[in-house]
Amino acid sequence: MKRKIEISLLVWFVFLGVVSGIFAARHTPEPSWWPLVSGLIASIVIFSWYRIDSIQKGFKRTFWLSVGVIAIAPLAIPLYVVQSNESGFRMRAVGRVLGYFCLLFVACVIGGLIGAFIA
Numbered sequence: 001m002k003r004k005i006e007i008s009l010l011v012w013f014v015f016l017g018v019v020s021g022i023f024a025a026r027h028t029p030e031p032s033w034w035p036l037v038s039g040l041i042a043s044i045v046i047f048s049w050y051r052i053d054s055i056q057k058g059f060k061r062t063f064w065l066s067v068g069v070i071a072i073a074p075l076a077i078p079l080y081v082v083q084s085n086e087s088g089f090r091m092r093a094v095g096r097v098l099g100y101f102c103l104l105f106v107a108c109v110i111g112g113l114i115g116a117f118i119a
Contacts, residue, residue, distance in 0.1 A: 002056070005049045006100070012042060013104045017111020018118070025119035046073045050080065059084040074101065 016038055023030050050069045054061050065083075068076030078094050085093045 002049060002052055005045060005052065009042070009045045009049070010104065010107050012045060013107045014111035014114075016042075017108040017113075018115035019111075020108075021112035021115020021117075022119045023115075024112070025116040043070050043073070046070075046077070050077070054080075054084065057084050 019034070019038075020030070047066070047070055050066070051061070053059075059080075065076060065080055069080065078097055081093045081097050082090050
């Protein structure tokens, strides 16, 4: 289940890139509702991953960490990974998370190039 969520988030970022690329290529601004909707969907998917991962690890989620995962995921997810993994496995887990963040960035850029090419 976690892998499906990770893949769906990757696909979502490609889609975000495609939409942004299309708007940029046409020199039109994105609709004002688009950042809100896209951010909400990304937050839901990220929180779903966080919830499933913490249940699998038996990690007790705190209120503030849950809020952080929704509000500032790029900072809160590495913090969660450090707290939820045993000593000795933390750096490897943080490295995987940072690698996944880089993959999301690359997916968004590729989506933007595809969107610019389509438009």
